[in-house]
């Protein structure tokens with residue numbers, strides 16, 4: 739897939755709302771051989787952390803190494819904590835995911851497949867540095883982007899909005 743669409747997604751991400759203009763979103767785009775490098779890092783990081791805590795599973799390990807190659811681009815989603823901590827952390831995370839949704843909507847407008855994943859190395863402290871993040875920052879997950887199999891979009895499933903809304907008039 740053309741990098742131009744990814745650049746458009748990133749540009750739109752940059753216009754997300756941001757309290758006190760802290761602009762906390764940070765992204766690393768993996769594509770081409772970068773996807774192999776991401777897989778290699780994920781495998782090594784997962785092995786190190788899980789062998790130490792006794793939860794290592796070889797199938798999961800292989801999945802983390804090989805799965806990235808199924809996407810055209812993978813964008814790591816990071817939150818850079820403002821040095822002055824001028825807004826609560828949850829507001830920074832909210833801003834980051836507004837940026838992610840702008841990317842999601844842009845991809846959808848171009849008929850491109852996307853999904854957010856928060857598994858793998860997302861919650862490992864040891865993974866942050868690889869994605870350019872420091873101890874106060876957060877790795878929030880990954881946006882996996884690719885051409886849909888057979889060009890078909892999967893149909894979505896949600897409970898009715900009426901179950902989640904109360905009107906006051």
Ligand SMILES: Cc1cc2nc3c(=O)[nH]c(=O)nc-3n(C[C@H](O)[C@H](O)[C@H](O)COP(=O)(O)O)c2cc1C
Nearest residue numbers: 835852853854855856857858879892893894895896
């Ligand atoms: C914060 C967040 C984390 C998510 N993590 C995962 C994940 O780890 N794995 C996954 O398959 N889907 C994950 N999803 C859900 C998908 O991105 C997607 O929204 C869901 O599968 C429903 O598909 P649809 O939005 O295309 O209808 C996550 C969504 C959000 C908002």
